[in-house]
Amino acid sequence: MDYEAMAEREIDSYWMAIVNTLKQRNLLRQRPQQGGYIIPRALGVLDTEADCCYFVLDMQYLAGVPREKWLDHDLWRQWRAALSGRAVGVADGFGLWIGIRRKPGLPTAKRLPAVIPLEADRIPDGLYTICLGQSKRGDVVLDLAGSERAILCGGAPGGGKSNLMQSIILQLCAKHGPDELQVAIVDTKTVDFGPAFERLPHLFMPVAHTMDEATALIGTVEQERQRRAAIMRQAGVNHWRKLAEPFPLLLTTIDEAADFAKTPAMEILVESARKGRAMGCSFVVGTQLPSARVIDPQVRAALETIVAFRCRTHLESQAILGIGGAEKLERPGLALAYLRGKWVTAQTLLVGDDGGDLADTVAVPVAPALAAVEVDLVRYALDEIDGRFIIGRLAEQFAGQISKYKLAKLARKWELRGWLTTPAHATDARKVTDELAALADGGLPPVQGIQGRDSRIGQIGQIGGVIGAETVTGDRDRGVTGAMRGGFPVSSFS
Numbered sequence: 001m002d003y004e005a006m007a008e009r010e011i012d013s014y015w016m017a018i019v020n021t022l023k024q025r026n027l028l029r030q031r032p033q034q035g036g037y038i039i040p041r042a043l044g045v046l047d048t049e050a051d052c053c054y055f056v057l058d059m060q061y062l063a064g065v066p067r068e069k070w071l072d073h074d075l076w077r078q079w080r081a082a083l084s085g086r087a088v089g090v091a092d093g094f095g096l097w098i099g100i101r102r103k104p105g106l107p108t109a110k111r112l113p114a115v116i117p118l119e120a121d122r123i124p125d126g127l128y129t130i131c132l133g134q135s136k137r138g139d140v141v142l143d144l145a146g147s148e149r150a151i152l153c154g155g156a157p158g159g160g161k162s163n164l165m166q167s168i169i170l171q172l173c174a175k176h177g178p179d180e181l182q183v184a185i186v187d188t189k190t191v192d193f194g195p196a197f198e199r200l201p202h203l204f205m206p207v208a209h210t211m212d213e214a215t216a217l218i219g220t221v222e223q224e225r226q227r228r229a230a231i232m233r234q235a236g237v238n239h240w241r242k243l244a245e246p247f248p249l250l251l252t253t254i255d256e257a258a259d260f261a262k263t264p265a266m267e268i269l270v271e272s273a274r275k276g277r278a279m280g281c282s283f284v285v286g287t288q289l290p291s292a293r294v295i296d297p298q299v300r301a302a303l304e305t306i307v308a309f310r311c312r313t314h315l316e317s318q319a320i321l322g323i324g325g326a327e328k329l330e331r332p333g334l335a336l337a338y339l340r341g342k343w344v345t346a347q348t349l350l351v352g353d354d355g356g357d358l359a360d361t362v363a364v365p366v367a368p369a370l371a372a373v374e375v376d377l378v379r380y381a382l383d384e385i386d387g388r389f390i391i392g393r394l395a396e397q398f399a400g401q402i403s404k405y406k407l408a409k410l411a412r413k414w415e416l417r418g419w420l421t422t423p424a425h426a427t428d429a430r431k432v433t434d435e436l437a438a439l440a441d442g443g444l445p446p447v448q449g450i451q452g453r454d455s456r457i458g459q460i461g462q463i464g465g466v467i468g469a470e471t472v473t474g475d476r477d478r479g480v481t482g483a484m485r486g487g488f489p490v491s492s493f494s
Contacts, residue, residue: 011044014053014100017082025075027065038063042098055098062096070096073325089343092323112136114331118349118358120416123171128181128249130171132164132307132337133348140339140346144172145249147340148305149282150273154290154320155309160333161286162192164307165253166351168284169197172251173362174416178202184221184252186214188259200362204250214254215265221252221281222272228279240280247280257299258289266299273302290319307337361416370439373401374410378440381432388429389420 019039022028028037041061045054057070069075070090079088087101112134116122122131128145142148151168153161172181182204187193190209198207204221208214228240228247240247252272260266273283285303287294290311300306300322308326311317317326326336337344351358370378380397381389389411395404402410411430414420419436423429 007046010102011046011053014083015042015044015055018055018079018098021075021078021082022063022065025078027069029064040065051102053100053102055100057096057098059095067092067096068324070098071323071325073328112334112345112347114347115333116347116349118167118170118351120174120358120361120412122349123174128172128176130168131349133333133335133346135344135346140337140344142168142305142339144168144251144282145280149277150303151284151305151307152286152295152300152303152320153284153307153309153335154287154295154311154316155326155329155335156312156316157288158332159288159309159311159329160335160348161288161309162189162255163333163351164309164335164348165255165284165286166193166197167349169200169251169253170351170358170362172249173200173202174358176202176249178248180248182248182250184208184217184250186217186252186254186256188214188256192255202362204252211259214259218252218254218260218265218269218272221250222268224250225272225276225279225281228281229275232279239278249280249282250276251282251284254283254285256289257285257287258294261294270298270302290316295319305337305339307335309333309335361413373398375440377402377407377410378432378436382437382440387432387437389414389432390429 019028022040023037028039030037040063041058042055043058045056047054062070071092076089080086083100086103088098090096090098116134122139124131124139124141126141126143129141129143132140132142134140142151153164155161169183169185173183178201181202183200183202184204185193185197185207187207187209188211193207204224205217206213208217232238232240232243235243237243252269254260254269257266260269269283269285272281273285276283283303285299290308306321308317308320308329310329310332311320311326314324314327317324320326321336321338329336333348333350335346335348337346377389377394377398380394381387384397385393391404391407391411395402395407398407411420414436415422415430419433419439420430421433
């Protein structure tokens, strides 16, 4: 079997679809005398390992098609339709190259929901993973201790940047105790991370609201990174997870990077982000003023994962993503993200006011921890039904004081907090824990949230799941060869 001839035919078919689409969009010029069209030139490469086809465009022979037209997402979508649903995009670096997935795309949703609330069942199971939101192929999952440990997010005010940072913090805090996770928050706007976040038991330092507090916090994070590095050197390990007792993941969130542009604090932050991978230091940095002044090459290099919300101009989109496209996002919460070498459009999860129910679940409660009717509910469960929190019995007993719906919601919140046990079977009732009983008797609330991985599994079971998670492919540094035949770019196997 002539595999080289088959490869040439496959590459030719992809290239014809690309050229015909350019022709349909009136992007190609006709030859005034010879007839036909002026066709761009490119070198085609079939990569069997990555299962992709690449076309490296000859920048001297783009057939008059402007560079920005090659980067138009509407053109990519039309290419995808012409290529039977195969994923396709254009990378813009030292030159332009087109990447095409050889396998046709999976069935996708026609449109994304405009609003997706952040709820406990959206949180993916897995250490330090969170759900960014939903793409047309399902939930998009990020690993804050792995490939998405350094995130840059930005966009116009109201686009969803602060909401995303709240979502990341709350999801991680909901399934990790302070022994597994520490959070450092800089909120110089003073309005995005309210009382619920200030009561998180996971705080590395108090939430920083002023520039002096923020500078001190960033410096302390760098000192902690250096302390961890010294401990690892002494232990003879090169990664924090290899320690006998691993450090908790230290997540630092900066709500507005523009406040620190061109300052010593930004230099320290970039240094921490660049070197902190092995020490368990993760970062999420956002800005509402995307510009080359704020997002300079050092910042972009240190923050490898990029999430852009709606931008006002093409230049703002390019400052965040390196390309245009974010200016076309039509609603709040819709984001264009670059994750592990792939572009993903997703509707991010919406956090309620001041963090919503999830924030109340993970934050240390403010005394009094229980309302009067809640105290009566607990005492009745202990005295009359052997400590079981049976919603039907309680709704009947306290009719007029609390509805059955609110009882069910309260039971779920207390279960997540660890104040009610998780039943072993669906027919079993939750039971009041010693902590909740102490609160009902006027004792002090617990000083920490959910403790440890093992207790988390016992309290909230398997939270959610990854449904149709995005599969992304990293960059490949592979040598390839190719040849030009018959006016069309073709290649042999590399």
